[in-house]
Amino acid sequence: VRPLEDTLARIEGPDAETAAAARKAIDEKTKPRGSLGGLEDMAVRIASTRRTLDLQPLRTAVVVAAADHGVASEGVSAYPQEVTREMLANFETGGAAVCVLARRAGASLHIVDVGVGEGTSNIAVGPAMSRRDAVDRIERGIAFSRELSDEGIDVVALGEMGIGNTTAAAALCAALLRVGVSTVCGAGTGLDADGIAHKVAVVERALAVNAPDPEDPVGVLAAVGGFELAFLCGVALEAAAARLVVVLDGFIVGAAALVAARLSPAVTGSMIAAHVSTEPGHRRVLQALGLEPLLDLGLRLGEGSGATLALPLLSASVAILEEMATFESAGVTDAGR
Amino acid sequence: VRPLEDTLARIEGPDAETAAAARKAIDEKTKPRGSLGGLEDMAVRIASTRRTLDLQPLRTAVVVAAADHGVASEGVSAYPQEVTREMLANFETGGAAVCVLARRAGASLHIVDVGVGEGTSNIAVGPAMSRRDAVDRIERGIAFSRELSDEGIDVVALGEMGIGNTTAAAALCAALLRVGVSTVCGAGTGLDADGIAHKVAVVERALAVNAPDPEDPVGVLAAVGGFELAFLCGVALEAAAARLVVVLDGFIVGAAALVAARLSPAVTGSMIAAHVSTEPGHRRVLQALGLEPLLDLGLRLGEGSGATLALPLLSASVAILEEMATFESAGVTDAGR
Numbered sequence: 105v106r107p108l109e110d111t112l113a114r115i116e117g118p119d120a121e122t123a124a125a126a127r128k129a130i131d132e133k134t135k136p137r138g139s140l141g142g143l144e145d146m147a148v149r150i151a152s153t154r155r156t157l158d159l160q161p162l163r164t165a166v167v168v169a170a171a172d173h174g175v176a177s178e179g180v181s182a183y184p185q186e187v188t189r190e191m192l193a194n195f196e197t198g199g200a201a202v203c204v205l206a207r208r209a210g211a212s213l214h215i216v217d218v219g220v221g222e223g224t225s226n227i228a229v230g231p232a233m234s235r236r237d238a239v240d241r242i243e244r245g246i247a248f249s250r251e252l253s254d255e256g257i258d259v260v261a262l263g264e265m266g267i268g269n270t271t272a273a274a275a276l277c278a279a280l281l282r283v284g285v286s287t288v289c290g291a292g293t294g295l296d297a298d299g300i301a302h303k304v305a306v307v308e309r310a311l312a313v314n315a316p317d318p319e320d321p322v323g324v325l326a327a328v329g330g331f332e333l334a335f336l337c338g339v340a341l342e343a344a345a346a347r348l349v350v351v352l353d354g355f356i357v358g359a360a361a362l363v364a365a366r367l368s369p370a371v372t373g374s375m376i377a378a379h380v381s382t383e384p385g386h387r388r389v390l391q392a393l394g395l396e397p398l399l400d401l402g403l404r405l406g407e408g409s410g411a412t413l414a415l416p417l418l419s420a421s422v423a424i425l426e427e428m429a430t431f432e433s434a435g436v437t438d439a440g441r
Numbered sequence: 442v443r444p445l446e447d448t449l450a451r452i453e454g455p456d457a458e459t460a461a462a463a464r465k466a467i468d469e470k471t472k473p474r475g476s477l478g479g480l481e482d483m484a485v486r487i488a489s490t491r492r493t494l495d496l497q498p499l500r501t502a503v504v505v506a507a508a509d510h511g512v513a514s515e516g517v518s519a520y521p522q523e524v525t526r527e528m529l530a531n532f533e534t535g536g537a538a539v540c541v542l543a544r545r546a547g548a549s550l551h552i553v554d555v556g557v558g559e560g561t562s563n564i565a566v567g568p569a570m571s572r573r574d575a576v577d578r579i580e581r582g583i584a585f586s587r588e589l590s591d592e593g594i595d596v597v598a599l600g601e602m603g604i605g606n607t608t609a610a611a612a613l614c615a616a617l618l619r620v621g622v623s624t625v626c627g628a629g630t631g632l633d634a635d636g637i638a639h640k641v642a643v644v645e646r647a648l649a650v651n652a653p654d655p656e657d658p659v660g661v662l663a664a665v666g667g668f669e670l671a672f673l674c675g676v677a678l679e680a681a682a683a684r685l686v687v688v689l690d691g692f693i694v695g696a697a698a699l700v701a702a703r704l705s706p707a708v709t710g711s712m713i714a715a716h717v718s719t720e721p722g723h724r725r726v727l728q729a730l731g732l733e734p735l736l737d738l739g740l741r742l743g744e745g746s747g748a749t750l751a752l753p754l755l756s757a758s759v760a761i762l763e764e765m766a767t768f769e770s771a772g773v774t775d776a777g778r
Contacts, residue, residue, distance in 0.1 A: 134531050135538055136519065136630040140746065141719070141739025182473065183776045190773040194471050199766025201472055208753070208760050293473040294776065382478070400737065402478025409477065416545070416753035423545050429536025436527040439520045439631065 107243045108338075114345035117370035118152035126151035126425060133428040134436045140424060142398065146376060147421040153349050153374035154258060159422040164211040164259040164415050165252050166408050167339055168195060168202060169245075171331035172223025173268030174232070175310070180271040180303045182294040188220050188267045191407075195265070201405055202263055205412040211261065216248060219331035223266075227275060227310040227328045238326035238334050245338020253346035259418060260343050261351040261378070262360070263408015264332045267293075270383060273359035275307045275328035277385050279316045280362055281392055288385030290355075291404070321366035329363070336360035337367075344371040351418070353411035354381040354403065358389035365393055378414035379403055444580045445675070451682035454707030455489035463488035463762060470765040471773045477761060479735065483713060484758040490686050490711035491595060496759040501548040501596040501752050502589050503745050504676055505532060505539060506582075508668035509560025510605030511569070512647070517608040517640045519631040525557050525604045528744075532602070538742055539600055542749040548598065553585065556668035560603075564612060564647040564665045575663035575671050582675020590683035596755060597680050598688040598715070599697070600745015601669045604630075607720060610696035612644045612665035614722050616653045617699055618729055625722030627692070628741070658703035666700070673697035674704075681708040688755070690748035691718040691740065695726035702730055715751035716740055 105113075126148045131137050138144065151157050170192050176185040194200045195215045198207075206213040218241060224232035233241075252260055266272075270292040277288045285307045289300055314327035325334050337360045343350045344364075352361050352375055364371050372393050379399035380386055390397060398417055403410045431438040442450075463485045468474050475481065488494050507529050513522040531537045532552045535544075543550040555578060561569035570578075589597055603609075607629040614625045622644045626637055651664035662671050674697045680687045681701075689698050689712055701708050709730050716736035717723055727734060735754055740747045768775040 133538070134528070134536060135742050139630070139740070139742040140538065141741065143738055143740065143750070184774055187774050187776075190771070191471070194766055194771040194773055197766070197771070199471060199764075199771045201470070201477065201761060201765055204760050204764040205757055207764075208757050293476070398736070398738065401480055401735065403476070403480065404478065405472050405476040413480070413754065413757055416757075417750065420542055420545050420750055420753075423541050424538060427536075427541040427544075428538055429531055429534070434527070434531040434534070434536045436531055437521055437524050439524075 107246050108239060111246050111342045111345045112368050115368045115370050117373040119155045122155050123148050123152035126157055130425060132430040134431055134434050143421045147425040150349050150422055153347055155347060160426050162258050162419050162422055163256055165257045166206045166211050166261040166412050167214045168263040168408050169216045169218050169332035169335045170265040171219035173266055173272055173330050174224050174226035175228055175271050176268035177226055178228050178306045180306055181267045181292055183267050185267045188265060191265050192220055200407060201409045202407040202412055205409055209412055209415040211415055218335045224330055228306050231314055231327045232329055233326050235326045238322055241331050241334035242338035245335040246342040249339045249342035253348055259349040261408050261411035262336050262357045263353050264356045265407055266330060266332050269330050269356050271303055272330040273356040274385055275310045276324060276359045277389055279318055279324045281388060282318055290383040321363045325363050333360045337363045340364040340371060344374050350375045351411040352377050353408045354406055355383035355386040356406060358386055362389055379410040444583050445576060448583050448679045448682045449705050452705045452707050454710040456492045459492050460485050460489035463494055467762060469767040471768055471771050480758045484762040487686050487759055490684055492684060497763050499595050499756050499759055500593055502594045503543045503548050503598040503749050504551045505600040505745050506553045506555050506669035506672045507602040508556035510603055510609055510667050511561050511563035512565055512608050513605035514563055515565050515643045517643055518604045518629055520604050522604045525602060528602050529557055537744060538746045539744040539749055542746055546749055546752040548752055555672045561667050565643050568651055568664045569666055570663050572663045575659055578668050578671035579675035582672040583679040586676045586679035590685055596686040598745050598748035599673050599694045600690050601693045602744055603667060603669050606667050606693050608640055609667040610693040611722055612647045613661060613696045614726055616655055616661045619655055627720040658700045662700050670697045674700045677701040677708060681711050687712045688748040689714050690745045691743055692720035692723040693743060695723055699726055716747040
């Protein structure tokens with residue numbers, strides 16, 4: 105059995121019994137029922153994914169996968185391709201946004217070079233990679249996720265870096281969601297209206313040339329995806345199999361999660377959407393995943409910055425579950441609502 | 442000069458020069474310009490309020506003002522009035538939501554009894570308090586805020602506790618915003634539709650009986666407000682005078698902030714809205730204050746829980762400002778966008 109098949113076979117989704125126990129515990133806390141809204145739902149989701157109410161301290165990891173994209177040669181980004189490698193160095197020396205945010209959140213940060221320099225082929229003229237390469241990158245992600253799980257990590261926040269990768273993500277989402285290309289193409293790192301129009305044309309060519317089959321998620325990934333997208337898809341799949349919580353960042357991570365969800369719909373039950381970005385395709389992806397974003401701050405950086413920024417909210421939700429007094433323990437009158 | 446007049450005379454609002462310096466510093470960081478959206482705006486707001494770019498570590502305090510409301514006797518809450526006192530004890534022993542969240546955020550927590558037991562008079566039959574009492578409670582808030590400022594606090598998160606206080610806040614907002622009572626009355630701690638209709642009728646009686654003048658914020662506060670609302674208004678005013686950042690919680694804190702803003706419009710420049718609650722009046726209050734909420738998680742607990750939950754986002758924003766590498770220091774190609 106290949107690692108991918110093995111991982112898919114092990115995915116069960118969150119546990120309903122633990123979810124009910126977590127909800128009951130929260131309902132006994134000294135506050136009107138449901139009055140912490142989404143924070144309560146998050147605690148229930150984390151508990152039911154981890155299959156325990158004993159969650160503190162929440163051990164969090166941030167995985168940033170970096171790769172280059174052949175389609176960058178079409179001029180679809182405001183930044184030149186060498187920025188992918190330059191940013192890799194910036195990640196290593198701790199100067200990038202995600203480094204700062206991971207330090208503040210107390211999360212371990214893992215930078216993975218999945219193909220910087222030796223990137224994908226240009227999707228505007230042919231497939232990004234072979235199907236074998238796509239499965240290989242997914243399985244590298246699976247292996248990486250297994251290491252995190254073996255280390256005792258509870259929560260994995262996903263991030264990416266790769267000049268040109270909003271173009272690949274747009275192609276992937278247009279194919280899988282069967283929506284118009286213009287509805288999923290945005291400014292990326294900072295295109296103007298002409299730049300976005302050019303990006304739309306490039307994605308349309310990529311879809312015409314490759315004609316990916318929406319019913320074949322790995323085929324779509326190989327045709328118009330990217331190495332970091334495949335890797336993150338693998339991380340998300342094995343995280344679900346190993347009962348880790350997955351925190352999504354922006355549009356590109358969302359596209360990788362969408363491929364994972366098409367391979368195994370149950371994975372969305374252990375996912376948390378950190379934020380909704382300014383990329384127009386992101387909201388559509390979150391709708392397709394059935395996830396409500398925690399933050400709406402106009403973020404559009406990527407790197408896992410939004411996912412990492414949201415990690416303290418997850419820690420707060422489990423603290424509420426574990427540390428608050430109950431009506432009974434505190435002697436507070438319960439109106440039962 | 443009375444403390445209130447002195448405080449009002451000292452309010453200057455954020456400093457434009459520091460704001461420009463903070464924006465310039467952020468624009469030099471290794472990320473596309475503006476790509477951290479609201480997080481960048483928050484860092485600029487904090488820096489321009491504190492008048493420095495040297496902000497770490499951000500010292501944060503949570504102030505929870507508690508008081509009783511005579512209008513609770515009209516049956517406007519799902520909980521009996523004694524819950525105010527019971528929750529005061531729960532705050533002291535650390536079991537309430539805000540206690541848990543303040544510990545996680547590393548914020549000092551200050552619980553202030555501004556009139557528990559000896560609450561306001563029933564606004565449905567006459568004024569909540571005399572004008573003298575309103576000014577007295579505002580000035581107690583001013584004195585408290587001065588202590589926090591003397592202790593070197595940078596950020597004050599505001600919270601409240603008081604059975605019946607969404608009713609007082611609704612009356613206050615309806616009067617000051619000149620909007621229909623039903624647009625600012627919600628479920629509070631958990632009223633059903635009949636309960637809300639009764640609450641609307643009670644607020645309409647309060648406004649008819651007291652006929653507060655919308656041009657006289659202190660008069661409105663005395664007529665239909667509450668002791669904790671007056672206290673928090675005072676905390677917010679002196680915080681602005683002392684150049685502290687004020688983090689707003691939900692509808693009730695928003696109503697107190699609205700009174701402060703009517704007394705001195707410049708105070709809103711140093712305010713941050715942590716979240717928008719499910720109370721229908723809250724969004725209107727935030728619009729009137731010109732503030733965009735950071736979180737929209739369906740919170741409706743009060744206590745300062747939402748404001749405290751948001752504190753790590755503020756710390757993250759100043760970490761971005763101070764710790765990220767610049768394009769120059771990291772040797773990353775800058776596309777200038």
